[in-house]
Amino acid sequence: MKKIALITGASSGIGKELARIHASKNGDLILIARRTEELELLKKELEEKHAIKVWIFVKDLTSKNAAKEVYEFTKSNQLEVDYLFNNAGFGGHGFFVDRPIAKDLEMIDLNVSALVELSHLFLQDMKKRKAGKILNTASTAGFLPGPLQATYFATKAFVVSFSEALAHELKPHNIGVTALCPGPVKTEFEKTAGMTGGNLFEKAASAKSTAEKGYRAMEKGKVICISDPVLNILIQYIMPFIPKAIIPGMVQKMQTI
Numbered sequence: 001m002k003k004i005a006l007i008t009g010a011s012s013g014i015g016k017e018l019a020r021i022h023a024s025k026n027g028d029l030i031l032i033a034r035r036t037e038e039l040e041l042l043k044k045e046l047e048e049k050h051a052i053k054v055w056i057f058v059k060d061l062t063s064k065n066a067a068k069e070v071y072e073f074t075k076s077n078q079l080e081v082d083y084l085f086n087n088a089g090f091g092g093h094g095f096f097v098d099r100p101i102a103k104d105l106e107m108i109d110l111n112v113s114a115l116v117e118l119s120h121l122f123l124q125d126m127k128k129r130k131a132g133k134i135l136n137t138a139s140t141a142g143f144l145p146g147p148l149q150a151t152y153f154a155t156k157a158f159v160v161s162f163s164e165a166l167a168h169e170l171k172p173h174n175i176g177v178t179a180l181c182p183g184p185v186k187t188e189f190e191k192t193a194g195m196t197g198g199n200l201f202e203k204a205a206s207a208k209s210t211a212e213k214g215y216r217a218m219e220k221g222k223v224i225c226i227s228d229p230v231l232n233i234l235i236q237y238i239m240p241f242i243p244k245a246i247i248p249g250m251v252q253k254m255q256t257i
Helices: 013-024 036-050 066-076 101-129 150-173 207-220 229-241 244-255
Strands: 004-008 028-033 054-058 083-086 132-137 175-181 224-226
Touching (some): 036 054, 083 101
Parallel strands (some): 004 028
């Protein structure tokens, strides 16, 4: 029986590559994003290449009741979501005090609130079936304070912590939760966050390789997947020995354009 995956932020980057991976495994898809044309093109590509079924739902997840509308869309189409990929998110560069607060609140709405609400909605059904998987796109930023991206780093810290807690709570119900924690990835994030021209993304990983590592980690039941091997060593084995007082300065220097 085909597994149905719902992917937010599916029109580009990691989300698009997750869709391609799932389709290659003969899985059906529900694709969520704001851009109609990109979703239509991806739907056409995947249905023709893999003989699967793709549903699209165009929605800005920061809008009021968006998560409930996504859930109701699946119900109205009699779709049972086996895998939930909470991938949508964005960042923003600059000192917090100088940034428009509306943009940071929108970031929290998408990176945190939409993820939490979608998880809660779809977990009701997964719990009844005693089966399901959730892959949350977090970031290595979730393990650090982030001057020049204070709100973004904080949202990803939430996602990491939330995923770890859910994974523990849901073990008895046979539901897996994985947080994909990449470093810099070559996606639209760099442009959206206003970070083009800096050095941070010079050696960024590809969205495809990052998505592949996240998908494999989800299949294996891993809770945390730090997809960059160098950053994995840095975060797990080196950072604990660096005085916390100097870490914010190190991060700010890395993010200075």
